[in-house]
Amino acid sequence: GDSVTQMEGPVTLSEEAFLTINCTYTATGYPSLFWYVQYPGEGLQLLLKATKADDKGSNKGFEATYRKETTSFHLEKGSVQVSDSAVYFCALSDRLGGANSKLTFGKGITLSVRP
């Protein structure tokens, strides 16, 4: 079945540091890939997405590129801010999974950014 694997956390960085959060996936079809973020006390919010190979999703300074050859969708940001402190979830939606937009999530990783 489909699965998403995220690097183990938590991650603690100083402000303005470079961020990489690794995500790899296994899917039977040709999935769309997502990063969701959960800020403290809030729900899951879509951060960015990519629907086909080599697409790059970007939002709020975050980027992730859909790499079919390595089945990866790593999240990067060049300079993190304290306000980026949150839990980050990688997820996929498989085209062969039927018409529904069912998401398969990774475990999530907590990012803490120090001033």
Next chain:
Amino acid sequence: EPEVTQTPSHQVTQMGQEVILRCVPISNHLYFYWYRQILGQKVEFLVSFYNNEISEKSEIFDDQFSVERPDGSNFTLKIRSTKLEDSAMYFCASSAQTGPGNTIYFGEGSWLTVV
């Protein structure tokens, strides 16, 4: 910006009791979902709902669970005879369309504690 709202934000219930978690999806959305996250584990799909019927459900969603859209705005998850292992964050979500790549919008979650 339209959002998915959930109530209650936190509920404590005794084992064996019935619980109803409520959600108001985004008003023009047609597809509705419940997901859950047991502490420290992945966010898991429970069920999707369209046109007043379940369109897909996971193996977790057994006879203990039911969903309903009792009126034009609410979408509920009922858990009968709760067990300790039902303790989790339950997320409601909705989308305007279906299919991979489509954006699913999540609520802030309802934290259920079974004691």
